[in-house]
Amino acid sequence: MSTETGSMVFAGNDLGDEMSLLDLLDHVLDQGVILRGNLVISLAGVDLVYLGLDVVLTSVETAMRHITRSAPAAAKK
């Protein structure tokens, strides 16, 4: 029988040795209150807040590229 054990690491809540960018982004983008119906984040008709982290990052950045190429008014709700 193996006597090997798993590992445990501790991180704070700010970027440091053990805190990854992904930890922070996850908290900012995936934790916290969602205001249904009160958001103006429907860029390109996509309700970004309900999407997963990876999709949010991709969608916003794709949307922003689209916005910068289009008229500024296109970004308004």
Next chain:
Amino acid sequence: MSLLLYCVAKPSALQDESQPGVAGTPVSRIEGSNLAAFVSRNDHHEVWLRTPLSTSALEFHRVLTGLFKSAAIIPFRFPTILESDQELAELLNQRSSEYNTLLSKFENWTQMEAQVSYSNPGGPAPTESGTEYLLERQRRQRTLADFGSELGSAISVAGEWRHRSMKSGLRCFALVERNRIAQFKERMQSISVPAGLKVRVSGPWPVTEFLDPN
């Protein structure tokens, strides 16, 4: 004029005036309905969504962290953008009772998090037969579930403990009083992690996972 909403807190929350908001926009405090909302204003909300988005998200996080040092906050998910001060006033008015209840309830509490994942996220090592592979996968899942339960019962300093199953493992959340964070970490350190698992403990974070109205 658009508003980027960071969080709400009790009016007694202290703000570091020198801390800029997302994209360098100043952070303003707007009070109403016995709440303080922290926002940035700009004519063009696109300024907060500039690429790379991760930069804006980190700036957002720094504002939350600064405020959370002095008081309980209810953070909003980035990016929560309102169209006007009037819209914010309506929000505070509508949710005043709920937010005040939550801020009182979690006044002295923080959220600690433990992410439990497999050391080898790719799955069990290849085996000679499919049956062996499935048995090994079952064993891994059982180890994870058992450890999740053990964590919850072992962490007596936590006011409440919840966990969610994720594709990568388990995500566990503990409500911990501000003055018991060190004790929580000590207790966690004393727990033996089973072979094949790794645990990443982070926090203190603002309470988000326990924001049920009741």
